[in-house]
Amino acid sequence: MPHSKPKRPEAPAEKPAFHASYELTSLMTQEATSLLVPGGATNPAYIACAVCLVALVAFCLLVPDANPAVAVAGAVACAVLLVVAGRWGDAVARRVAAQGWNAVALPEDARRVTVDVWPDRIEVARADRDAEVMPLAEVKDVKHSDSMIVVRFRDGSLALVPRRALSLQRFHACLALVESRGASEGR
Structure with a gap:
């Protein structure tokens, strides 16, 4: 009987630090806009x-x-x-x-958003367009409230992370990661 080598467990696929999947709503659009408007x-x-x-x-x-x-x-x-x-x-x-974050203007099946936050980048996937990959080194600023994180990049693109897509602890950890990477790199 031939001796078989024990199978080595396959390495798990790399996972993002934070994964948020949600349906874009008009209230999210309004909150993101209000966070971006200087008061x-x-x-x-x-x-x-x-x-x-x-x-x-x-x-x-x-x-x-x-x-x-x-x-x-x-x-x-x-x-x-x-x-x-x-x-x-x-x-x-x-x-x-204009960047496609207006829920009212989108068909219902195009409102699904997936945001993956990695230690060095944010990936935003939406049904109606190609996935966007934005390096955290390109963060211009981060605006937030108790229920939303809005990350604005130097090229004007945005990433929205609503609180309801993460636990409270993970929401705060995600905010800390994005703020620290955006503030420490490229500024």
């Missing part, structure tokens, strides 16, 4: 408006014979900047929708 003092249009207003007041107080046309032009510039700041969210919502 209050961080909105560039509000900052520009405040600088314009300070310059206008300084001009009017420091120049004794101030031209009223300059004051009116400054006031109009402030008003325009306030309108731009108010519409900033609409512009962000259009960018989010």
